[in-house]
Amino acid sequence: MLVKTKGIVLHQLKYSETSIIAKVFTLDYGIQSYLVKGARSRKSKISPALFQALSLVEIVAYRKEKSSLHHLKEIKSLHHFQSISVDIVKSSIAIFINELLYRSIKEEEPNPALFEFIFNSVMCFDLAEEKFANFHLIFAIQLTKYLGFYPSGSNTKSTPIFNLVEGMFDSKLNCVHEHIDENGSKNLDQILKLSYENMHQLKINGETRAEISEKIIRYYHHHLPAFENIKSLEVLKTVLS
Known part of the structure; x- marks a missing residue:
């Protein structure tokens, strides 16, 4: 069966x-x-x-039900990167985000909400012109909403640390479990x-940003x-230091 879908x-x-x-x-098939x-x-x-x-693309492919491998017929770009491919800091953040997604998403079922979140986030990141060093932190935490383990509660005097x-x-x-200390919890x-x-x-420096990244x-x-x-985390920490 010949199908068309958006993909990342x-x-x-x-x-x-x-x-x-x-x-x-993909939007329609996970x-x-x-x-x-x-x-x-x-x-x-x-x-x-x-x-x-x-890469944000549109795919036309021959799809076989119950098959783990499909044959691609056509592919075209839905957004030509303006800065991700040429800015060393952005490309390092993009590689980190890409690896995070690759390690996190395993489902072969459609998840339109997750797809739209990632698609729009990549677009936003590519078009951001400055002050994007914290982008991967926001992205990684927001992604947990769709993966089912978004942090609960808030940092208060009675709950000053985050239980991982x-x-x-x-x-x-x-x-009594592994946790983030008080300063890190305030940042989270x-x-x-x-x-x-x-x-x-x-407002954090490179060292603190690296520590938060590791805890996430x-x-x-x-x-x-x-x-x-x-x-890719070690490379990202070096680039953002």
Whole structure:
């Protein structure tokens, strides 16, 4: 069956000397794998840039029910990146976000709300002209809404630390699990209240930003089974330091 859908490219794997398998999060079918014949050939009519991390595309493919691999017929860009591919800081953040999504999203069922969140976030990030160093923090926390473990509560005198295991702000006396300290919890509380439009209001240095990034990834580890390490985090910490 020939189908058309929007997609967000998450990963590509060399399949043969001339072909690749692209893993794409699609609007209508969730995570899908597509065989792209001839994509690595010099004579290919398909641009390699279309399979760049987080590329926003429209796909026409031959889809087989109960098959784990589908054949891509056509692909076109829905948004040509203005800055992600040329700005070293943005590209590092994009690689981190892409890996986070690749490690987090496994479902092969459609999730339109999650798709629209990611699609719009990538668009917003690409078009942001300045003060975007906190973007990945806002994105990673907002993503947990759709993954089912958004933090609960808020930072108060009685609940000054964030319990990573329980996913809630907690008291010092009650929390026996891995947690974020008081200063970090204050920053997390502010992140929860920010959006992409005002993310620059979080005034932190590179060291603190790195610490928060690490704690957020630890949070993912506690709430997603078999969640693997984010290898791009170390590079991102260096770039943003």
